[in-house]
Ligand SMILES: Nc1ncnc2c1ncn2[C@@H]1O[C@H](COP(=O)(O)OP(=O)(O)OP(=O)(O)O)[C@@H](O)[C@H]1O
């Protein structure tokens with residue numbers, strides 16, 4: 001159960017303004033988000049009209065190749081975009097109905113962490129090397145909840161236990177470099193959930209870890225989400241990682257969502273040729289020695305995205321209509337499913353060959 005109760009120095013409690021999700025549990029609405037980077041080479045159009053909703057207890061996986069705009073989307077939602085050179089040039093990010101992009105920085109800080117929190121890919125660089133991990137977790141309670149030192153430290157140990165760090169009571173005084181990669185990522189998760197956020201964004205949380213540890217961290221995230229009814233945005237370029245934990249998937253290409261669907265529907269039959277290519281590139285456990293069918297070609301240069309469908313230079317379905325004019329809109333192509341392709345119905349009808 002989340003609350004933003006503040007424990008005062010005299011032991012009394014102050015209840016802050018609770019952000020209330022919509023009646024249907026709607027937490028976050030990203031609406032036509034646009035981000036560009038003004039760099040020496042020109043204007044890189046990194047995010048080109050991204051829209052999605054996130055509900056309580058839902059896991060949305062955001063998938064796409066390197067450079068497709070996954071992290072920039074997360075940074076824009078969190079309000080930590082590298083600016084300059086990055087600028088949000090359009091759209092809204094509504095949290096519990098309020099457009100956080102319009103909030104003054106002081107109010108934004110009250111959303112970032114206590115309401116919407118993030119786990120980064122690289123735990124070692126996200127943790128401060130000169131302070132013990134317990135102290136770093138405890139600081140969150142001291143700063144945001146006004147707790148005294150010993151209560152904050154007690155909460156830090158509890159949290160370290162919750163993320164299954166063995167011997168938490170002793171290890172609370174250890175420094176980040178004294179933990180393995182997997183344990184450091186658990187500490188990052190502990191810090192991210194310390195203030196009971198309603199939304200957790202995990203940006204490639206397991207990429208740097210070996211496969212067994214990846215699975216354990218994914219399980220931990222899924223358990224925590226279940227326990228706390230968080231909305232989880234799970235960013236990854238690995239379709240295999242998300243199959244067990246995600247409810248919905250948004251596939252990104254060149255700063256756009258090109259397909260959105262429930263996870264089983266998407267695996268059963270993709271509606272966008274890019275998704276289909278990604279699925280065909282997953283190795284099958286039951287077919288040893290099978291070649292990976294990587295998608296040929298490269299993602300576009302974001303300072304010169306080609307006209308028409310941005311995927312057309314790599315698409316085996318491309319026709320003349322794909323090579324000119326406006327890019328295809330993300331449109332309904334079935335129940336709970338959207339795709340940005342002129343021929344989505346044909347692709348969908350084909351299924352996937354794996
Ligand atoms: N600080 C920056 N300065 C300039 N351009 C940037 C910056 N950060 C991101 N970009 C641009 O935005 C694009 C999207 O970057 P982003 O980090 O969101 O990709 P990603 O999908 O997270 O990729 P990866 O899987 O490699 O993490 C990049 O290709 C790059 O052109």
Ligand code: SF4
Nearest residue numbers: 309312315322341342
């Ligand atoms: S619109 Fe055309 S080029 Fe783009 S994905 Fe669909 S078939 Fe391929």
Ligand SMILES: [Mg+2]
Nearest residue numbers: 070071072203
């Ligand atoms: Mg990234």
